[in-house]
Amino acid sequence: MLDKKYLLPQDALKLILHNLKPGCLTVETIPIEKAYGRVTAEDILSPEDLPGFERSTVDGFAVKAFDTFGAKESSPVYLTVKGDIAMGAIPHFSLSNGEAASIATGGMLPEGADAIVMIEHVNVISNDLIEVLRAVSPGENVIFRDEDAKKGEVVIKAGHRLKPQDIGALAGVGITTVKVFKQPVVSIILTGDEIIPHTEKVTPGKVRDVNSFTLAGLCYENGAVPLKMGIVRDEYDKLKETVQKAYEISDIILITGGTSAGVKDLTAKVIDELGSPGVLFHGASIKPGKPVIGAVxxxxxxxxxxxxxxxxxxxxxxxxxxxxxxxxxxxxxxFKKTVKAKISRNIHSQAGREDFIRVYLEEHNGEIWATPLLSKSGLIMSLVKAQGIVRIPSELIGLSEGQEVLIEIID
Known part of the structure; x- marks a missing residue:
């Protein structure tokens, strides 16, 4: 029977968040070139309209739309060519009724023009005369001066992780620096007499460090800076010294190993001595991961x-x-990437506990099937082979073969 003292993961997380202040990190101003993946500390307003002028989306001729009304191949409309508009240049003329101007994709419309006729719908009679074979409506094939962004508009909200396209947009409106939250430093401490550096040769009873590399990558992916503090032996004084040092130089501390109820497991005691309120939960109703400790x-x-x-x-x-x-x-x-699939075999679970099952995916006769990787949680290769995770809620006692489930994709 499940021990009732263990919290469900969502309740355990609430305890942690309740004792943490959001946005507790300092703010810094950085060039946009260094802002990829950073989190904005304030709303960002566009200082100008984008693109800032009416521009063509096609190669063709700038026109007054009403001059083309009724135009078709059997009865074309004839327009006088006023001039050519060079790319990147400001037209120094305007269009009157019955006039057109040659323009390339991205070119600036001359005053008086409100539409573009595509080159495919025009016959060039001479340097100064064209026949239009198809009518256009006002605004057709045109991007307006503030269609992408209006001056004063919020283009990126506070609390947004900046993506490559966001940085491109900031550059497009002339923004060169942004205010972002400082990246939290996450100390990673490995405990265990059996752990050795990954560069050393394995001998019986020893295992190479795997966890610091996994955790460092997960920190980078989520906007934090990992700080590896090394491997600490299962000794109280050594662990306390390392944890205290980490506490002084980092924003978050992760200690792997030493969380179960063994004689050498000192982690909870060392954490609880760091400060108030200390350990908030020791163990959660999950598999794998039941012995996890959470503290503030x-x-x-x-x-x-x-x-x-x-x-x-x-x-x-x-x-x-x-x-x-x-x-x-x-x-x-x-929003996690998910896909619906059918489970390929029965899986037993324990009521009151959330189980997380690693799966790989296959397609058979147009249907996606999820095959469980029912290996022990100490085997990293099962995670390497997995393409997704099936979460079995605490109210269920398992899954039946052929049952449709939601798979959280592992990127």
């Missing part, structure tokens, strides 16, 4: 993560990632 110590979040690589990944997604976004005041909705 004088405003800083601290997590004790299980030592198994898959559990580390699941716990980061459930707890650390939302905390990073909370601290950065990220307002973007975190």
């Amino acid at each position: 110590c004088n405003g800083k979040p601290v997590f004790g993560l299980p030592g198994h690589p898959v559990a580390v990944y699941i716990c980061f997604e459930l707890f650390v990632k939302p905390v990073i976004h909370h601290m950065l005041k990220v307002t973007d909705k975190n």
Whole structure:
């Protein structure tokens, strides 16, 4: 039977967030060239209209639309060519009734023009005369001066993680710097007498460091800066010294290993001594990841993560990632990529606990099937092979073969 003292993951996360202040990081101003992936600290307003002038979306002729009304191949409309508009140049003439001007894609419309006739719908009779074979309406094939952005309009909201297209838009309206939240520094501490650096040769009883690399990558992906603090032996004084140092130089602390109830597991005690309120939960109703520790110590979040690589990944997604976004005041909705699939076999689960099952996907007869990778959480390769995660809610006792499920895609 499930131990009732363990919280469901959503309730455990609420405890952490309740004790954390959103947007608690400092703000800095940086060039837009360095702002990819950073989180905006304020609304960004466009200082000007974009594109700032009426421009053509096609190669053709700028016209007054009403001059073309009724034009068709059997009875074309004849217009006088007033001039040519060079790319990047300002037209120094205007169009009167019955006149047109040659223009390329992206060219600026002359005064008096309100539409573009595509070159495919024109016969050039001479240098100064064309026949129009198809009518156009006002605004056709034209981008207006403020159609992309209006001066004073909010183009990017506060709390938005800047994407490449966002940076391009900022450059387009002439913005060169942005105010963003400082990236949180996340200390990563490995514990365990059995852990050795990845550069060393494995001997019986030893395993190479896997978790610091997984966690560092997850930090980078979510807008944080990882700081590896090394491998600490299962000794109270050494662990406390390292954790205290991490507390002084980072915004979030992650400690892997030493979270279960063994004699050497000192993590919870060391965390609780860091500051108030200390450990908020020790264990959650999840599999894998049940022994996870969540704490807030004088405003800083601290997590004790299980030592198994898959559990580390699941716990980061459930707890650390939302905390990073909370601290950065990220307002973007975190829509996970999902796909519906049929489960390929029965899976047992325990009521009152959320299970996270790794799966790979295959297509058979036009249907997507999810095959569980039912390996132990200490096997990192099961996560490498997995294409998605099936979450079995706490109210269910399993899944039946052929049942449709929602798969959270692993990028």
